[in-house]
Amino acid sequence: MPELPEVETVRRGLAPHLEGQHITRVDQRRPDLRWPMPTDLVQILTGARVTTLRRRSKYILADLDRGPSLLLHLGMSGRVRIESEPLGQFHHDPSILPRHDHLVLETESGSRITLNDARRFGAVDLVREGEAHPLLSGLGPEPLSDDFTPGRLAAAFAGRRAPVKALLLDQRVVAGLGNIYVCEALFRAGIHPTRAAGRIGRDRIAALHGAIRDVLAEAITAGGSSLRDHRQTSGELGYFQHSFRVYGREGLPCPRPGCGGTVRRIVQSGRSTWYCPVCQR
């Protein structure tokens, strides 16, 4: 489900409940999600203190005061639930069925953190110190960091005949984008999603670079608003879904003033793409 902004929102929601806290109890309810969880997961986590919660791409990393870091990925349907009330008194969201609660952490301050993932495309793993973890080692630059530059994007696009949409979904090119924010960034940059990446001019790549940063930053801000309102800490889309300009808006008018186009949906390598055929070229 979650792309970079949703994962960042989950991280921010989780941080006050985890950072500095000892994990007092761990309940692992199945051996695997997409892959097997480490056999020593419960042993490593129980009694450990979380020092820092970080995010890399769509992964949340909890550094521990002992040994490895905990790695979480929410896949398509992963959610995190935070409960501070004792069991039994908590009136939880009925849309999150306890049926798919796979991992539960309790902290010394009494928070209970539950990973729920119906489709089980998510992942839980440990990253040993100094290890080049296979899920992390191939990742491209963090889009909101200084590592992500127009030049680097241009270099990744050079000579490539694949549609620009496919390359933006490739986590080796830039990390953290998914279907939604790729559609939204291409719309903002006025670039047609089927255009061969290698045939986009430098100025338009620079515009795309800016659009990627803008849309992610705005979505994170909106996620933060959701957090302050206690609307969502779980990985669901926050307020920003009301700001989508093309995603999911087939048949609606293009929001660009004066454009007059109609948002279209096509399918590219099995996934829906929404765009405006008039102002995206």
Next chain:
DNA sequence: ATCCGGACCTGGTCGC
């Protein structure tokens, strides 16, 4: 090397 389609899962929605 690059590109694409299929695979992994469950649940929600829509049309009949």
Next chain:
DNA sequence: TGCGACCAGGTCCGGA
């Protein structure tokens, strides 16, 4: 109300 078809925010893998 029931049932099948189709769709979904990710990403790894294998074959062309």
